[in-house]
Amino acid sequence: MSESGDPMDVTNRVQLPESEGGQAEHEQGPRLAVRQSRDEPEVQREVVFDVRDVSNYYGDFRAVRNVTLPVFRNEITALIGPSGCGKTTFLRNLNRMNDLIEGARIEGELLYHGVDLYDPQVDPVEVRRRIGMVFQKPNPFPKSIYDNVAFGPRIAGFTGNMDDLVEESLHRAALWDEVKDKLKESGMALSGGQQQRLCIARAIATRPDVILMDEPCSALDPIATQRIEDLMLELKHRYSIVIVTHNMQQAARVSDRTAFFTVEVHEDSGQRTGTVVEYDKTETIFTNPSDKRTEDYVTGRFG
Amino acid sequence: MAATHVSATAGAVEQALRGRRTDVGGVAFRIALFGALLISLLVLVILLADVFRTAWPVFRDRGVADFVTSNISSLPERAGVRQGIIGSLYIVAFVVVIAIPLGIGGAIYMEEYARDTRLTRVINANIRNLAGVPAIVYGLLGIALFVQFQALQPITGGRSIISGGLTIAILVLPIVIITSAEALRAVPRSIREAAFGVGATRWEVVRSHVLPYAAPGIFTGTILTLARAFGETAPLILLGAATGFLSTGSAGFVDTLKGPYTALPTLVFAYARKNLRAFEQITAATIVTLLVVLLLVNATAIILRNRYERKW
Numbered sequence: 001m002s003e004s005g006d007p008m009d010v011t012n013r014v015q016l017p018e019s020e021g022g023q024a025e026h027e028q029g030p031r032l033a034v035r036q037s038r039d040e041p042e043v044q045r046e047v048v049f050d051v052r053d054v055s056n057y058y059g060d061f062r063a064v065r066n067v068t069l070p071v072f073r074n075e076i077t078a079l080i081g082p083s084g085c086g087k088t089t090f091l092r093n094l095n096r097m098n099d100l101i102e103g104a105r106i107e108g109e110l111l112y113h114g115v116d117l118y119d120p121q122v123d124p125v126e127v128r129r130r131i132g133m134v135f136q137k138p139n140p141f142p143k144s145i146y147d148n149v150a151f152g153p154r155i156a157g158f159t160g161n162m163d164d165l166v167e168e169s170l171h172r173a174a175l176w177d178e179v180k181d182k183l184k185e186s187g188m189a190l191s192g193g194q195q196q197r198l199c200i201a202r203a204i205a206t207r208p209d210v211i212l213m214d215e216p217c218s219a220l221d222p223i224a225t226q227r228i229e230d231l232m233l234e235l236k237h238r239y240s241i242v243i244v245t246h247n248m249q250q251a252a253r254v255s256d257r258t259a260f261f262t263v264e265v266h267e268d269s270g271q272r273t274g275t276v277v278e279y280d281k282t283e284t285i286f287t288n289p290s291d292k293r294t295e296d297y298v299t300g301r302f303g
Numbered sequence: 304m305a306a307t308h309v310s311a312t313a314g315a316v317e318q319a320l321r322g323r324r325t326d327v328g329g330v331a332f333r334i335a336l337f338g339a340l341l342i343s344l345l346v347l348v349i350l351l352a353d354v355f356r357t358a359w360p361v362f363r364d365r366g367v368a369d370f371v372t373s374n375i376s377s378l379p380e381r382a383g384v385r386q387g388i389i390g391s392l393y394i395v396a397f398v399v400v401i402a403i404p405l406g407i408g409g410a411i412y413m414e415e416y417a418r419d420t421r422l423t424r425v426i427n428a429n430i431r432n433l434a435g436v437p438a439i440v441y442g443l444l445g446i447a448l449f450v451q452f453q454a455l456q457p458i459t460g461g462r463s464i465i466s467g468g469l470t471i472a473i474l475v476l477p478i479v480i481i482t483s484a485e486a487l488r489a490v491p492r493s494i495r496e497a498a499f500g501v502g503a504t505r506w507e508v509v510r511s512h513v514l515p516y517a518a519p520g521i522f523t524g525t526i527l528t529l530a531r532a533f534g535e536t537a538p539l540i541l542l543g544a545a546t547g548f549l550s551t552g553s554a555g556f557v558d559t560l561k562g563p564y565t566a567l568p569t570l571v572f573a574y575a576r577k578n579l580r581a582f583e584q585i586t587a588a589t590i591v592t593l594l595v596v597l598l599l600v601n602a603t604a605i606i607l608r609n610r611y612e613r614k615w
């Protein structure tokens with residue numbers, strides 16, 4: 001249950017860049033050139049996450065190995081791949097959520113705006129304030145709908161009008177109309193899809209710099225899905241989004257870049273380790289993938 | 304054609320659903336389980352009925368008020384339980400003030416903060432063992448620590464309420480820790496993750512989410528603890544409660560705490576040892592009083608718990 005190295009005690013914290021503004025620091029951030037598809041103009045985007053050769057272990061079990069990919073600002077990055085290939089594990093690296101799992105370990109380097117996220121001086125609490133998360137299973141607090149949304153801003157010291165913030169967040173998560181008359185009722189009493197949207201509202205209420213979404217639409221009907229996708233497209237102008245999805249159409253519709261994960265089964269031990277096969281512009285992944293496994297997966301010939 | 308096909312299927316389904324075998328094993332098992340419950344209940348009911356029947360003349364002839372406000376006496380017609388009630392409430396107060404906060408705090412540390420190392424596992428196992436140590440052993444510990452230990456003696460005053468209260472507090476501490484830890488462990492991990500996910504510190508997670516969720520369970524553990532504290536007899540006999548007479552009147556609060564005392568269960572023990580026939584009734588009446596006080600304290604705790612639950 002405990003975070004490794006008890007980073008809460010660190011007195012002299014590394015200054016993480018602010019969610020918005022702080023441009024000067026961003027300018028100095030590392031820039032990686034990405035393979036561009038044929039006739040598009042060369043766009044150099046700012047790198048939010050620079051993931052370098054990252055592997056994940058649960059005890060002795062290596063769940064993910066050697067992932068290297070840059071995540072760009074103002075983009076939607078999709079992670080796709082068969083079940084159990086480590087998408088969730090990888091996603092949880094990005095806001096140090098895996099710290100909370102006893103025995104989980106990460107190797108490699110992970111830079112966020114050029115700052116090493118796993119530097120002992122970095123406070124994971126500060127990290128999670130900037131990098132919000134929507135979990136694979138809806139997990140509202142057993143509190144009122146209002147408090148579900150208001151908790152994050154409250155602990156972050158939000159001083160503005162909380163009612164407005166709650167309303168706005170619920171609006172953007174496409175939930176307001178369904179709950180506006182019962183904000184004081186428990187978030188647990190909502191349907192699964194409503195709970196998921198409540199979790200999205202909760203995640204955006206803190207105005208994070210990056211939002212990590214783990215299959216946010218898996219419990220939603222097409223209309224709500226559409227609205228969440230609209231939300232993502234709107235959010236990416238200000239923030240950056242990393243989304244795990246099993247829905248190929250969704251990845252194709254909304255994402256700018258797609259990473260395809262797959263599972264490699266170790267011949268002797270039978271260990272199943274996930275890794276990234278291909279990472280490219282979404283269009284390329286879906287129309288002209290360079291790896292046979294990617295092609296099989298996106299065309300539905302596999303898993 | 305199609306219609307007959309459908310109805311044939313429907314018929315088969317109907318038959319399959321209606322097919323009811325008598326499940327002999329299942330029924331027999333159910334009867335056996337019910338029997339087990341019945342026997343336990345029966346023993347309890349007979350015991351209680353007997354106690355109440357024996358105690359009844361005391362309450363009838365002297366009235367409840369007279370019995371509970373009378374002091375200890377060697378004359379059965381004047382013997383009462385006043386000092387016992389007060390002594391028991393004092394001891395429970397020690398438990399509430401010392402054992403419960405310490406125990407809950409320890410449980411929070413173990414479940415929420417301590418890393419899962421060999422040391423914490425050893426400590427955990429030992430706390431479980433401590434809960435199983437016979438009460439009389441705690442009594443001996445209490446004597447060694449609070450009565451014979453020279454440095455503490457001036458504070459505790461020897462065989463006093465303080466010594467008895469502290470000993471009972473130590474005795475129930477492992478129970479408080481175990482029940483609280485159990486309640487904390489039952490809080491879904493997803494709730495903690497959700498709170499961490501919006502940037503809460505560990506303390507904020509514990510305070511705003513884990514504790515409110517675990518509170519009913521912790522309260523339930525507290526109620527069990529209080530019941531245990533009320534009923535515990537052996538260590539108190541070692542620590543002087545049976546002979547004590549609770550200094551009353553002019554003595555100050557601290558003097559009272561440092562003075563002799565008695566508690567309801569030890570009073571039961573003391574009255575039961577007297578050979579007079581009439582003391583049988585007094586003993587039974589004391590037991591009834593103990594049960595009623597216990598029920599009152601538990602009821603208060605349950606009301607508090609329910610109120611807290613609703614508020615949250």
Ligand SMILES: Nc1ncnc2c1ncn2[C@@H]1O[C@H](COP(=O)(O)OP(=O)(O)OP(=O)(O)O)[C@@H](O)[C@H]1O
Pocket residue numbers: 058063082083084085086087088089090101136272274
């Ligand atoms: N807490 C954990 N402890 C141990 N092993 C874990 C843990 N969480 C995940 N794993 C293992 O890591 C591997 C990757 O799991 P992960 O949840 O990241 O997959 P995923 O790609 O998100 O799958 P899905 O699409 O089904 O959600 C699996 O083999 C899983 O068994």
Ligand SMILES: [Mg+2]
Pocket residue numbers: 087088089136214
């Ligand atoms: Mg997953």
